[in-house]
Amino acid sequence: MTFAYVFGPVASSRLGHSLGLDLLGRRICSMDCLYCEVGRTDILTCERAPYVPAATILDELAAWRNENPGTHVDHVTLGGSGEPTLNSDMGRIISGCRTILPDVPVAVLTNSTLLHRKDVRDEAACADVVLPSLDTLVETEFRALNRPEKELTASGVAAALLTFRKEYGGRIFLEILLSKGINDSQENLALLRQFVPELAPDRVDVTTLSRPGAYSKAAPVDADVRAAWCDALNACLPAADPQQTGIFLRTGQRADFTQRDDRAVESMLLQTLSRRPQTAGQLALALSLPLDRVERALRPLLQSGTVAPLPSQNLQQQDEDPFFALADR
Numbered sequence: 556m557t558f559a560y561v562f563g564p565v566a567s568s569r570l571g572h573s574l575g576l577d578l579l580g581r582r583i584c585s586m587d588c589l590y591c592e593v594g595r596t597d598i599l600t601c602e603r604a605p606y607v608p609a610a611t612i613l614d615e616l617a618a619w620r621n622e623n624p625g626t627h628v629d630h631v632t633l634g635g636s637g638e639p640t641l642n643s644d645m646g647r648i649i650s651g652c653r654t655i656l657p658d659v660p661v662a663v664l665t666n667s668t669l670l671h672r673k674d675v676r677d678e679a680a681c682a683d684v685v686l687p688s689l690d691t692l693v694e695t696e697f698r699a700l701n702r703p704e705k706e707l708t709a710s711g712v713a714a715a716l717l718t719f720r721k722e723y724g725g726r727i728f729l730e731i732l733l734s735k736g737i738n739d740s741q742e743n744l745a746l747l748r749q750f751v752p753e754l755a756p757d758r759v760d761v762t763t764l765s766r767p768g769a770y771s772k773a774a775p776v777d778a779d780v781r782a783a784w785c786d787a788l789n790a791c792l793p794a795a796d797p798q799q800t801g802i803f804l805r806t807g808q809r810a811d812f813t814q815r816d817d818r819a820v821e822s823m824l825l826q827t828l829s830r831r832p833q834t835a836g837q838l839a840l841a842l843s844l845p846l847d848r849v850e851r852a853l854r855p856l857l858q859s860g861t862v863a864p865l866p867s868q869n870l871q872q873q874d875e876d877p878f879f880a881l882a883d884r
């Protein structure tokens with residue numbers, strides 16, 4: 556079966572082997588971040604709707620389980636091509652995941668912009684781990700970097716996160732993404748130093764761009780800046796290789812796709828490249844495949860023009876490896 560809304564599992568530094576569910580199916584989001592790896596937001600909205608109905612996603616998840624017996628998954632992760640909490644079927648999707656994969660914890664990725672709504676907080680609270688992002692508390696930076704729907708403010712998002720923290724007994728992994736010259740200011744750092752202890756997340760990750768963003772203005776910060784922010788915010792500094800992280804190693808298992816035939820590998824590559832540009836090395840890591848297997852599968856896709864290399868856009872690629880994306884991205 557071809558899967559439209561289930562993808563992976565891919566190796567994640569925070570979630571181990573993460574089986575992704577795309578709750579939007581299109582680029583629908585409450586923000587249009589400069590750094591978005593998925594691409595520019597097509598529909599900018601805060602309106603909730605069953606963009607992909609629960610039954611559609613859960614039927615696919617059940618089919619994926621039946622086709623992949625024994626494949627190890629650490630988390631089922633609600634995310635996708637936009638903001639997953641916009642899907643008004645999210646609560647039903649989380650409870651369906653628990654029925655279909657009862658031993659697998661559920662994670663929700665969110666940009667935090669809908670947490671002011673009680674219904675969204677109640678649904679998100681059914682997950683085992685919630686991974687909110689909040690990149691800046693400076694309103695001008697928030698507008699410049701995250702380009703939110705016009706009603707949203709950084710202070711409103713921060714207040715909603717604090718409310719959620721009080722109500723939710725599960726784990727919160729906060730992510731702060733830094734973009735050079737936009738939100739790496741001392742003003743933002745000072746505000747976040749007050750906010751983070753108040754939120755008391757179980758984990759903080761300070762990240763920067765590692766793949767091309769939707770807009771060329773977005774650029775990664777230097778390693779020393781990121782390290783200083785990690786220190787100041789008591790954040791994790793994940794290894795570049797997620798297989799080296801504690802979370803990954805704790806699982807004690809790796810998905811093994813090496814036995815997949817060439818067609819299956821090609822389909823996995825196309826699926827993951829449809830979500831974000833990646834280098835051959837990143838693809839190998841994400842899909843738990845040897846690099847030469849990825850390179851072999853990429854060759855005909857490049858020759859046919861289905862996949863094309865992208866310019867590296869100022870990213871800190873020590874090895875200068877090209878990023879690949881679907882040609883019709």
Ligand code: SF4
Nearest residue numbers: 584586588591637666
């Ligand atoms: S990075 Fe996340 S929040 Fe920002 S536009 Fe992309 S999907 Fe939306």
